[in-house]
Amino acid sequence: xxxxxxxxxxxxxxxxxxxxxxxxxxxxxxxxxxxxxxxxxxxxxxxxxxxxxxxxxxxxxxxxxxxxxxxxxxxxxxxxxxxxxxxxxxxxxxxxxxxxxxxxxxxxxxxxxxxxxxxxxxxxxxxxxxxxxxxxxxxxxxxxxxxxxxxxxxxxxxxxxxxxxxxxxxxxxxxxxxxxxxxxxxxxxxxxxxxxxxxxxxxxxxxxxxxxxxxxxxxxxxxxxxxxxxxxxxxxxxxxxxxxxxxxxxxxxxxxxxxxxxxxxxxxxxxxxxxxxxxxxxxxxxxxxxxxxxxxxxxx
Numbered sequence: 172x173x174x175x176x177x178x179x180x181x182x183x184x185x186x187x188x189x190x191x192x193x194x195x196x197x198x199x200x201x202x203x204x205x206x207x208x209x210x211x212x213x214x215x216x217x218x219x220x221x222x223x224x225x226x227x228x229x230x231x232x233x234x235x236x237x238x239x240x241x242x243x244x245x246x247x248x249x250x251x252x253x254x255x256x257x258x259x260x261x262x263x264x265x266x267x268x269x270x271x272x273x274x275x276x277x278x279x280x281x282x283x284x285x286x287x288x289x290x291x292x293x294x295x296x297x298x299x300x301x302x303x304x305x306x307x308x309x310x311x312x313x314x315x316x317x318x319x320x321x322x323x324x325x326x327x328x329x330x331x332x333x334x335x336x337x338x339x340x341x342x343x344x345x346x347x348x349x350x351x352x353x354x355x356x357x358x359x360x361x362x363x364x365x366x367x368x369x370x371x372x373x374x375x376x377x378x379x380x381x382x383x384x385x386x387x388x389x390x391x392x393x394x395x396x397x398x399x400x401x402x403x404x405x406x407x408x409x410x411x412x413x414x415x416x417x418x419x420x421x422x423x424x425x426x427x428x429x430x431x432x433x434x435x436x437x438x439x440x441x442x443x444x445x446x447x448x449x450x451x452x453x454x455x456x457x458x459x460x461x462x463x464x465x466x467x468x469x470x471x
Contacts, residue, residue, distance in 0.1 A: 181218065184211045186248045188224065189241045190316060192231045200269040202296070242314070249315050249450065261455035263294035268456050273302045273311065274321040277399040277419050278443060281336075282321075285467045299460075303397070312448050318457060319464075323378050324442040332446040333461065335468040340379045340438040343415045345406045346428045354433040355412075361388065366402055366413040367395035379414040379438045386436070403427035416441055418471065443468075 187197040188208075198208035216223055219240075224231040233241065274282075279301045290297055302317060311317045312330055321335065342355060350359065367390075368377045377399075383390065393411070396402045402413050403420065404427050412432075420431050445464055451457040 178214075181211065181215055182244060183248055184208070185215050185223075185240070186244050188212060188215070189233060189237055189244065192224065192233065194224075194231070199298070200300070202267055245315055252454075261459050263297060263459055265296070266294065266456065267296040268298075270297070270299045270319070270457075270460055271302060271317040272299060272319045272321065273304055273308045273317045275304055275399065276401075277416055278321045280400055280419060280422070281471060282464060282467055285470070286463065289463060289467075312446065315448060315450065318451060319445055319447045319460070321443055321445055324444050325378060325381075330446045331449055331452055332444045333465060335443045335445050335465060336471050338416045338418050338441045338443075340414050340434060340441065341417045341420050342412050342432045342434050343403055343406060343420050343427075343429045344412050344432060345409055346430050347408070348410060348412075348430060350432065352432070355435045357435045360412065360435050361390060363391075363410060363412045364393040365390045366405060366411045367392045368399060368402060368413070369395045369397055377414065378441050382438055383414075383436070388436070403429055414438070 184197070184201060187200050188194070188211075191197045191200065194208045194212060195205050198205050201208070203211070212224065219236065221236045222234050223237045223240075225234055226232075283299075283301065286299060290299070304320070304322070308317070308320050308322070309330075312320055324334070342360070344350060344363075350363075367380060394405070396405065399415060399419055400423065403415065403423050405411070406413065407428055414434065415431075417431070420429065423429070424431065445461065445468075447457060447461070
């Protein structure tokens, strides 16, 4: 392929297409319509003499060549972006940028609303896409596939970070639950069936549940979920109990028809932090979003 005959802007689109594996989502990240994105994919296929993305059932999958291209193309695009952002001021009111953040639904619930209000008023062309936490979050950060991740401080990926906020733990039960006191005793807590939280793809639960395991607290877990918010709505009409970050429980108390009861243990607080790849530390755009997220977290 002759470099002079290749439109280097297509590399940005190729990077997004290989990451998203979805023409519509790739177009959204690049602020292009679906037909325009399909046209770019056709140009890329012609340039590389390869389909790049092929239909398998309802999904698009990478061809063998596309798999080989994914990492070097992404690295190339990142290097160019880093070069262009050096000493360049960031103007959120005119910038076109798409950020990718890995976080639990609990964090998204607390931060996304205030963040969207600010984006609508101050940065109309900036978008943020949240991804579920998973085992590969460290690798995705290192590869630049996500810009940020929000994790409990107990997780120690080798990446820059700043503290976001702290929360305490509380027990949640259905509002019609037979337990009517404000606090559980140890025996009352252990006698109930439990709804557990499990991180996606990981073989352990929340920080609170890990603490209970460490102190030898054996519970009768009858169900588990990867979503804190979903767990609250599953309690309705049951005798189940679950451990929940207090802020989430308080905000969804009425909608989920739950009651909050103090746990019988002094559970260590949940401390969330924002982490990112070192390659983005000097980026003006990333500095701007880091500041916005820390300001929002500080106002919770």
